[in-house]
Amino acid sequence: MEAVILKGSRRKRKEVSFELKGVEVRPSKSVKYLGITLDNEGTFGEHIKRVVKKAEGRATILSR
Structure with a gap:
């Protein structure tokens, strides 16, 4: 599983992690x-x- 936090402000945020179906996601x-x-x-x-x-x-392949 992958996740990305889309930032809404320029404030620094603490490192976040969460659990989904028993798997920790960072x-x-x-x-x-x-x-x-x-x-x-x-x-x-x-x-x-x-x-x-x-x-x-x-492009390299096509130029050959």
């Missing part, structure tokens, strides 16, 4: 959901990095 900085990488800052920076890397790989 939020990460980013999580991939339905093909989109969501990060805790709401910037989509991690998603853009992954998409660019994937596009570069495919």
Whole structure:
């Protein structure tokens, strides 16, 4: 299981963890959901990095 806390303010928050069906879940900085990488800052920076890397790989294959 994965979780990400979407920040609503610039205040520092304490580290959070919760339990779901007996499994401890600690939020990460980013999580991939339905093909989109969501990060805790709401910037989509991690998603853009992954998409660019994937596009570069495919462009290299096509250029051969």
